[in-house]
Amino acid sequence: MAVALFLLTLATPIAVWQLGTSDPFRFWLNEDTTVPLRVWYRGERTAVVKENSHSIRIHGTPRVVLADPSHTQVRMAMVLSGGGALEGIRIRMRTTEHNLSTKGDEGIALIFDRTGTRIVDGSTLLVQTDTLRYEPSRSLRIAVEHEGMESRIAIGCSVFGPFRTRHPATSQTIIEPLGSADAHVLVSDIVAEGVSP
Amino acid sequence: MTQRALVLLALPIAVLSIEGCSTLSLRAILTRTEQDKYTITVRDTTQQTTYRNAPGERGIIYPSDRAITATRRIEQYDSTTERHYPNFIRFGAFETVGLLATASSDRGVGGGIFGIYLDPNEAFSSEIRPKSALLTGSLYRFGILEMPLYWFDDAPTWSVGTSLGEIFQLEANNSRAVVGVFPLYIRKRFYLREEIPYVAVTAAAGFGFLPSQYLNLAGSLDVGSIGGLNIRTYAGLLIARSIEQQSLVQPYLGLGTSVLDFLNHPRELRRQWDDHEHSSWNIGALRLTPFLLLSGAPANSQQPSIGFQLQVAPTTIALPIADNRICAGVDLFNVVFAFRQKQTLQDAVGFGYGVLPLRIGYWLPFGDSRLTVESFAMYSYFPHSMWQVAATLHIGALEWLPVGISVGYISSAGFTVNRGTIRDVVDATILGFDIAYLGISIGIAEELFRPSQLRYNRAVQ
Numbered sequence: 197m198a199v200a201l202f203l204l205t206l207a208t209p210i211a212v213w214q215l216g217t218s219d220p221f222r223f224w225l226n227e228d229t230t231v232p233l234r235v236w237y238r239g240e241r242t243a244v245v246k247e248n249s250h251s252i253r254i255h256g257t258p259r260v261v262l263a264d265p266s267h268t269q270v271r272m273a274m275v276l277s278g279g280g281a282l283e284g285i286r287i288r289m290r291t292t293e294h295n296l297s298t299k300g301d302e303g304i305a306l307i308f309d310r311t312g313t314r315i316v317d318g319s320t321l322l323v324q325t326d327t328l329r330y331e332p333s334r335s336l337r338i339a340v341e342h343e344g345m346e347s348r349i350a351i352g353c354s355v356f357g358p359f360r361t362r363h364p365a366t367s368q369t370i371i372e373p374l375g376s377a378d379a380h381v382l383v384s385d386i387v388a389e390g391v392s393p
Numbered sequence: 394m395t396q397r398a399l400v401l402l403a404l405p406i407a408v409l410s411i412e413g414c415s416t417l418s419l420r421a422i423l424t425r426t427e428q429d430k431y432t433i434t435v436r437d438t439t440q441q442t443t444y445r446n447a448p449g450e451r452g453i454i455y456p457s458d459r460a461i462t463a464t465r466r467i468e469q470y471d472s473t474t475e476r477h478y479p480n481f482i483r484f485g486a487f488e489t490v491g492l493l494a495t496a497s498s499d500r501g502v503g504g505g506i507f508g509i510y511l512d513p514n515e516a517f518s519s520e521i522r523p524k525s526a527l528l529t530g531s532l533y534r535f536g537i538l539e540m541p542l543y544w545f546d547d548a549p550t551w552s553v554g555t556s557l558g559e560i561f562q563l564e565a566n567n568s569r570a571v572v573g574v575f576p577l578y579i580r581k582r583f584y585l586r587e588e589i590p591y592v593a594v595t596a597a598a599g600f601g602f603l604p605s606q607y608l609n610l611a612g613s614l615d616v617g618s619i620g621g622l623n624i625r626t627y628a629g630l631l632i633a634r635s636i637e638q639q640s641l642v643q644p645y646l647g648l649g650t651s652v653l654d655f656l657n658h659p660r661e662l663r664r665q666w667d668d669h670e671h672s673s674w675n676i677g678a679l680r681l682t683p684f685l686l687l688s689g690a691p692a693n694s695q696q697p698s699i700g701f702q703l704q705v706a707p708t709t710i711a712l713p714i715a716d717n718r719i720c721a722g723v724d725l726f727n728v729v730f731a732f733r734q735k736q737t738l739q740d741a742v743g744f745g746y747g748v749l750p751l752r753i754g755y756w757l758p759f760g761d762s763r764l765t766v767e768s769f770a771m772y773s774y775f776p777h778s779m780w781q782v783a784a785t786l787h788i789g790a791l792e793w794l795p796v797g798i799s800v801g802y803i804s805s806a807g808f809t810v811n812r813g814t815i816r817d818v819v820d821a822t823i824l825g826f827d828i829a830y831l832g833i834s835i836g837i838a839e840e841l842f843r844p845s846q847l848r849y850n851r852a853v854q
Binding site: 201202204205206208209211212213215216217218219220240241242265268269292294295344345364365366367368 | 422425427428429430431432433434436467469471472476478479480481482538539540541542543546547552553554555574575576577602603606662
């Protein structure tokens with residue numbers, strides 16, 4: 197009994213430290229690979245669910261950050277599959293969530309919705325097409341690559357870029373579902389690799 | 394009491410040693426660090442053109458041999474920015490509570506309204522004689538930590554916490570004393586006021602494992618923190634086995650205060666430390682002021698007449714009056730050793746100490762710097778009357794270690810102790826004194842805040 201009480205006493209500060217956290221809105225993907233990705237988001241904690249080690253399911257419209265902590269110049273791919281309440285998705289690159297929310301640094305944004313696809317760099321429109329549209333329940337692979345000043349974006353079989361930009365490469369890729377609070381999207385097969393160290 | 398204090402001190406040290414200081418360092422516990430990484434790429438192309446004209450007369454029009462060398466150069470700069478956020482809901486150094494009706498009225502500890510106004514014969518001592526008192530018991534907590542707890546579908550304002558130790562001294566007799574090391578507490582706050590100073594109703598359930606086993610169910614009305622100061626009223630039920638293995642079920646009411654006790658609203662956990670609002674001009678763990686007596690030393694006192702003042706947990710809160718320069722403050726303890734006087738039978742000392750002395754003053758910063766002049770009047774009302782007027786030039790050149798020059802006057806009515814820790818430490822007859830002094834103040838783990846860091850000025854911005 198005394199040993200158990202002693203162990204409980206020892207365990208208490210550890211439990212407090214491990215249970216209590218000021219930012220529970222994070223977890224890791226691809227933990228078993230050489231390029232683990234950190235998922236971090238704002239909003240309700242249940243808004244982002246880890247389906248498996250390569251996939252997340254997003255409910256509502258939280259801002260979800262995928263970050264490769266060890267690389268800024270990366271090649272990343274994912275497969276998107278959304279529901280009927282989802283209007284589309286916006287993927288921001290070459291910025292950080294902090295810079296976006298505090299400084300309005302929007303980086304390069306890929307907006308993929310029911311009207312088509314747009315790629316914008318700040319206020320500059322880089323690409324606009326209405327042949328590539330979001331369609332519910334249809335899976336679409338999106339890949340991005342950042343190397344130096346250039347970015348390439350592939351949607352399905354279409355490749356856009358390279359775009360030269362003044363935005364620095366960052367370790368974050370920000371996913372913002374568009375639509376109502378009922379929207380949900382499955383982001384699966386998320387993979388990344390560093391382009392240069 | 395001394396044994397309990399030793400246990401409280403030794404066990405946490407042992408645990409911290411076992412668990413490793415590196416992983417439980419205070420900074421890692423209290424601060425969450427976020428990193429952003431960037432790579433900036435600069436591309437530059439240099440073109441070098443070389444003409445190699447053939448020698449000799451070749452007429453006006455002739456082919457030239459031109460070579461263009463284009464050198465493409467890419468430079469990449471990696472940069473990392475770090476942001477630091479608070480990682481805790483509550484972090485406190487010391488809390489003291491006076492408990493009502495925890496024993497018959499003639500067996501009280503006599504700690505007064507906050508449980509800390511102890512008889513100087515018994516302060517810091519293990520021998521407490523029963524006294525007739527309304528607030529019969531005391532509760533002390535040291536090293537309090539609360540972290541946010543996300544459960545019940547992320548219901549807000551839950552926290553899980555512990556403390557280095559807590560002592561329920563329900564009466565003068567130790568048989569019903571309940572002591573816990575690293576007790577586990579679950580708390581839920583209901584905020585009534587969401588601006589500083591916060592007002593909240595808190596429900597708490599605490600479990601103590603060693604050396605006493607207990608369950609503490611409590612509700613409290615909390616006001617604070619402002620400058621690390623808090624006022625709390627408690628109502629609770631303690632179900633315990635005391636350190637002398639006596640089972641007890643004890644309801645209690647209490648009124649308490651705490652110092653160096655910081656509370657973060659959950660929204661503040663997403664605000665960087667640099668952007669946090671401050672209500673105080675200074676907060677510190679200790680301030681030591683060794684001084685030279687300018688007047689008031691008795692003729693046969695030791696020469697040179699050097700004394701010191703020790704302020705424990707000095708806090709100066711800016712009041713939103715006169716450009717926030719009017720300030721009020723409090724220390725947990727204020728100790729003044731003025732002089733030592735050689736006498737035939739027993740030495741005498743000019744000594745005074747105050748519990749929660751009150752201070753009011755004028756804080757004059759120079760620009761937006763940590764160079765400031767504080768002039769103040771301080772009054773100690775317990776256990777004896779002592780007042781002080783002084784002016785200090787604070788220089789916050791080193792982080793957490795500001796120094797200063799202080800000049801002032803202290804008058805103490807003196808008091809008598811016949812036994813106890815104070816008597817043992819002082820080991821002399823205690824005299825009242827009236828002294829003028831010139832000293833050097835050293836703030837240990839003290840922070841001086843710039844005018845721009847005050848929340849009143851931030852609101853203006």
